[in-house]
Amino acid sequence: MNDNRNAWRNFNKGVWCDDINVSNFIKMNYTAYDGDSSFLEGPTERTKKEMSRVHELLVAENEKGGVLNVDTSKVITILSHPAGYVIDKDTDIIVGLQTDEPLKRGVSPFAGIRSSVQACNAYGYEMSDKIKDEFTYRTTHNTGVFRAYTETMKKARHAGILTGLPDAYARGRIIGDYRRIALYGMDFLIEKKKYDKDKLGEKEFLDDETIHLLEDLAKQIEFMYQLKELALLYGYDISKPAVNAFEAIQWLYFGYLGAVKEQNGAANSIGRIAEFMDIYIERDLKENTLTEQKAQELIDDLVIKLRLVRHLRTPEYNDLFAGDPVWVTLALAGVTNEGKHMVSKTSYRVLNTLYNLGSSAEPNITVLWSERLPENFKKFCAKVSIDTDSIQYENDDLMRRMYGDDYAIACCVSAMKMGKQMQFFGARCNLAKILLMTLNGGRDEIAGDQIAPEGVAFGDEVLDFDKVYTEYKNYLKWLAKLYVNTMNIIHYMHDKYAYERLMMSLHDTDVERLMAFGVSGFSVAVDSLSAIKYAKVYPVRDERGLITDFEIKGNFPKYGNDDDRVDLIGKDLIEYFYRELCKTPAYRGAKHTLSILTITSNVMYGRKTGSTPDGRKAGEPFAPGANPMHGRDAEGALASLNSVAKLDYACCRDGISNTFSITPDALGKNEDDRIVHLVTMLDGYFLQDAHHLNVNVLNREKLVAAMNDPTLYPSLTIRVSGYAVNFNKLTRDKQEEVIARTFHHAM
């Protein structure tokens, strides 16, 4: 790597010079910043001009029902489209669009041709015969999965016990380490992959997995060459490492762009890039080739491009993941293993884009919170939360113990080591519905079908907690096995028919795999068990003899009030389910992980679930993620946080999502108080090993007004469940659910 002397000038050398090790590079070279936000610059004239064009485009997109344009003539791939610009070649700084025009969506049928056709039709487009013909004799991921699915899997899926599985859309939640392109250049990375492939081929016996990996590597290398071509379309040669901040950001962005052209996975996150970019910016500032204003402009322009990423989705998909999210999750700050905070000026610059460009759902800015972050930075984050409701917080002190100090967040709450771990995404199962199925001996309480094996019968007498809980655990055991095997099929087929060639090329060859399971209806299940234990719950049967309702006599403790009597039921439930999942081996040696996260599917899951023993009526939405049920957290905000904090991250390593809304008046009397209180609250919550918090500081009245007249607040952004959305992009039922959530208010 002799020709890297210029690109790596003035960098501190380390092991990163000899082999791929971005983490080492960052730690050897970043500049920790303890100061406040006063150095930040506003938008340049150019940025304002570009943003006003973006604003026009967003308005037009909204007026056309959410999709501005679709190129149905051809399949989108890395090299499918000529260069495109927001304004033009000279005005855009960071260049590259998925297609030839901003917000024009491409068709990507690799995960499923049927859903692609539906997606086109949903927005009034017709897929071209050319694409249809191309895919007539081609197996997609979706076809593969359904060939292998068993009848039980199909039934469980249909009934809504296992739902939202990535069996008809691309799985996502894989983060390429795009920083590698800037630091090493593509030629070195290609050379390295070729070396790995040669080395692997020398093994004594080439078993299934080795052959599989050999083919993976060949695919990766092919797409690494394509990425170089993509950059050349825009006039840049990314063979060699970046020599300055502009190139570093542009190279990194080309990697991300190639990934979102190749793949339309459910969450395509960009990783932990702020502190990396900062090293290049700092060097340029020292060399006087960059000013603060220009540095901010670079970050602003990158963020503008990230805000324009789009995929073509079906209405069913939107039901699960409302608001057209891409989850360009960008994790920043955190602390090194050695205890030094990683806040840089670029951590601030990224947050500053929410002021310079206005609040926005994307990128999904995630602050890796630690007690050790500088007080100035904590306060700035709190201010940004209060002003924009656009950022989320995740506990670095907790995650660092398991993922080290160079992990990032995919999607909402999924931690993974950059370039070293990938995830097999697995949506979620419905804990509340399985409880109803338990009471009905394996039958679906809505359709009446026998889904799970027959179990013990429950009479009309008051429900006995021990009996219910024992039986419930039997059904969870059955479900866990079914769930793991279903996931094994899905990811076998996804690897086979829709492998993420470019993203995986930006991972180590011997990547560690995580298989991420999930649960929904957590608080409903927990409160239902509490009701059965502490109150008297009588089953009510319908004409089919199925238990479809409950009569509840007496009070019972509810999850969300820091009450161990109920909180510990939840803790036990989740730990039991995780242990059961681990008993069935996962595809490709993956490690099982679990999340309590619903995204926005809590509304859909609620719709598919009958009345529950906690008093929730059939069809009513669940609370999102690990949140207590709406309005049941009666002892205030912190009691609610404390209940969630009891859940053990060690068995929910894919994240425990909590969304928190508070009115400005309740948070404090004035801006200074609000900032200090929010910082104190975050510190207190995370000190207890809690994992995640979405923070909204707003009044319910504002949301009601926005629901009734979307033009009032066109860019109203709120955190929902691990991500932010533009409130106006939610459907009415989801808006109503958000409004029904607990808003902690002043008394």
Next chain:
Amino acid sequence: MADIHSFESFAALDGEGIRYAVFFTGCPLRCVYCHNPDTWHKSGNDMTAEEVFNKVRRFKPYFRNGGGVTFSGGEPLLNSEFINGIYPMLKSENIGYCVDTSGSVALTDDVRQAVDNADMIILDIKFCDSEKYKKFTGGDIEKPLTLGKYCSGKGKRLVLRTVVVPGINDTEDEIEKYAKYVIENGLIFEKYELLAFHTMGFFKYENLGIENPLADTPALEPSRLDELQKHLDKTLKVIGG
């Protein structure tokens, strides 16, 4: 034992930092503008000091930056014995408390002790002439004044508060009277805050089936509150030096 109405784990407006508020039941006053009439009578939720402490201690991680417990109500100082009982437990965990009181209690030894151990006393100056005090609260104006003087004599951190009710005390003239009253009586305080009368407690009257004497009174506009607060601050500066 004390009869507890409820808890609020995030009270950020009454006292410094983040407060865990304990609401006792029972109040000697019947203020016309009361927004917590549901705390007048016992709720039947008797708790020992230890039980309350076990709840409170769970929130210690949030008590940085001056946070702690706020005893409110109802009238917390009617429960001084309880407060004195929980105090050693709180102290063992370095958790401080403040008391949000109407001051309408006799200055017994228990009350003195509860005040002495508090980090801060938030005292209502409901009215500044004894007739109005009697008319609108049913109480005796001398009691809060005695408590205020006791705090001032002890150098206790004291915050004064007055609820401003449209039609009753929402004029500059009225506000000046309050300023004179506290200065002339030698009260030594850190802050004097005006609070806006609001209608958010009205539903409680309906739920309880009791007549709401101010049912037709509108909430005080925030902008008007700001004006009056500024006027109060200015007046205090002029007459208090």
